Amino acid sequence: MALPKRIIKETERLVAEPVPGIQAVPHEDNLRYFDVAIHGPTQSPYEGGVFKLELFLPEDYPMTPPKIRFLTKIYHPNIDRLANWSPALQIRTILLSIQALLGAPNPDDPLANDVAQRWKEDEPGAIATAREWTKTHATP
């Protein structure tokens, strides 16, 4: 099936004007499938890490959100808890919001409950763990 113009344009724009700290490269054999690398924001426990994700644009994208998965292990209370999707959002915006989430963990809206718990009770410890994981798993 022909690729919708929107996906083509989004891809073109991602390539033409890449977001700092974010790479998104479509697979050659499946242009709906992207390899994504997000650099950990500075001043965050994820600084220095490069987090690999996979992103897939389903058939009815943008009416349904892209599917995103972290491939790199990450210690974070609410990773991949994305904002409510709307078709007005884009690959770019969603990746940006993930990056922002790395910089500002929100343990009150947790996805990983144990991590969130720790984040609330022992934030320095949690941050230390996050840093450690970043070093172990996300440092190239």
Place this chain on the structure above:
Amino acid sequence: MGNTSTKESRGASPPPHHHHRNSRSFSGPSSSSFAPEMERSGTSSLRLGRRHRGENFEAALLGLNLNHSHRERERERDEGPYKSREERRAEREAEKKKEREKERERSMAEESIDGGYLVTVGVYTGVEDYNLKIVRQLQIERRLAPFWRGLPDHEDDWTDAQLVAAAHLKPIPDADEPVPPSPTKPSTTSEDLTRLTVPMASRSRSQSYGSDASPSSSTGRLSSLSLSSSPLAGFTRPRSKTLGFSRSSSSSNTAPVETNIPSRTVNNRPIEAVLYENASECPICFLYYPPHLNKTRCCDQPICSECFVQIKRADPHVPEHSPPNSPTPQPADQDRRAHAGDQLVSEPASCPFCKQPEFGVVFTPLPWKRGLVYANQSHPYSVQQHSPLSYNSTTSSTSSLPGTPNGTRRNKTYAVNAPEVITTDRIRPDWATKLAHAKNQAARRAAAATALHTAAYLMNNMNNQSSSSSSNPFSSRRILRRMNNSSSSITPNGGSGNATPAAAASTTSISMPEPQQQPQQQQHATTGAMPVPSGNPPSALHNALRRARMVDLEEMMLMEAIRLSLAEEEERKKKEEKERKVKEAKEQADAERNAAARLATSAPEARRSVDVGKGKGLAGKLDTSSVTRKSEEGQSSPTIGFSAASHHIKIHRATSDVSSSASSMKEPEAGGNSDDEDGTEPMFNFQSLAQTLMEAEDDNPNNAVAGKGKQPEHIENIIPTIATGEGKKDEEKGSHNENGKATEEPDTADSKTGVRHESVRIGQETA
């Protein structure tokens, strides 16, 4: 029945349907199914024959075959219409699709609205589940932007010729290329243009749209705009007459008649050039459209009609942030059932840009009209009355220059009920029906759960109180409470979390055999008399009779459905088991020479006798059977677990037979050999009564059959429901939802229960 529901037509559900159909045709009603059916009856009769050696073997065989043929006929009668219904649906859908495709082609070739189309151009490939008629009408009324073709690219400095080429998706010519003649109509004279523009002006004059107020037409407003904008406003009435815009026609009150304004030029320029001159990008599909797109009512963002018709409510769901543990006491069963679906919600779509709920758009009509219009629009639009603010002046000033981008930001938001706002619900008026349907389904699921509760209570009751005669003919809940009291492990009002395992424990005979086959088997062997009611048939039957009166027919029907599928599955398992056993028995013959002969012949027989024995209360035989089984250990345990469970259901069937006289036409003879056919025969009776319960039953048979495949989970699913049904309301809700999820079987609305059993079972076999 449900085949008009959009969800079904959306591609997600067809596969299961096909699967069902295929799997059914695998053992379908026609000649292909005859062989398996014969085979089955053959093996059964063989078994029977062994059991009744020297007795009324022939009668049994005959009876069995008779019943099988009964059932065969029943299934045939049943599947015939079902299959054809399926086919009809598929055909209808294919036809619909084809017709829609044709209609699209025709419409794109023949119809146009202001240089756009009345059908989607193809940005989205999914099924169009909005109301085509409503959208068409709104577009002809100029209340929703037409489906303009979105251009993949656009340059601001394109000449008219380039714009025209782009609009027709042709290669962009050089800038100095002359404008090609319009393919549909050669360039129009100014006389044409006059003719086309004037009628609207004259009409707008002739109409007094301040007085009438009908929100379904926008032409009045449009006319007022063109009045101010059209440079040719003063011209001629005769033309207007020829076009049907005369005063008389506009004041008549007939249904809208579509009239065509065929011109493809505006102000002597090709319509495409005018439209796409200052094209703007739709922020959702990223295509370039004429700068007259719909604007969101809340934040004034452009959105093309093609994207707009894609946005809709989410499917009905349970509210996300409902309090999980409300202390509301559990109302009566009936109330609970009635409210089970009420919590389902379906919020209106929210704006994709600003997330404001109740998404709606407003379309400002172009200052000129081409293509289809409603000739006799009798109900002038009433914008002035509803939004007399800056809106009109703004739009008329901007649109007075055709093709000029709408640079002025509207500084007004529209209320969702403003007459010019088109909401997503407006073009999908079936959302309420869908929600009601979902609620209905949930309520039926709740009813199914209630039926299961009742089943468990009855079983418990019969186990624990077969002799105690305290009867509560009106409240099955009280029965369980009583049971809870008697089984000291739980407090009657204890948290249902506690009640769950406790109830399960107290009802070992129902729930445990399947998840824990080995232990159960041991228990079986040691206790021997575990199936109390079977050892005590008169009192059990007595109790059952009494209970039967207090449970309504619907629940009984449900249990019947469960039992049927269980029995069918049992039949199948037995067959498998038997075949395996025969093999293994042969192997064992060498190892256990002393027991070999007995095993080979009596193993299947013993298994039969479990059922029959229980049904008839032959406790002694049961004991021997469990002993026999013990010697066989592993191989037979699944059967044991199953028989134990199905046996209880059988007792239920007995109650249902009594309660529902209609279903008892075959059952009263349940004492004798017909016990064997319990699994198959009652379907006949059941079907005749169960028409109204199909949906609810859909869940239960699936439940039951699924339970065969994944027994532990299944039991866990049911038992919590049972226990919590007794507990607090919120708990019940939770477990009910869980149950609903576990047994999710969308879109089975119109499949007949019997057939469903069949298809599910066969599906399992083939899987």
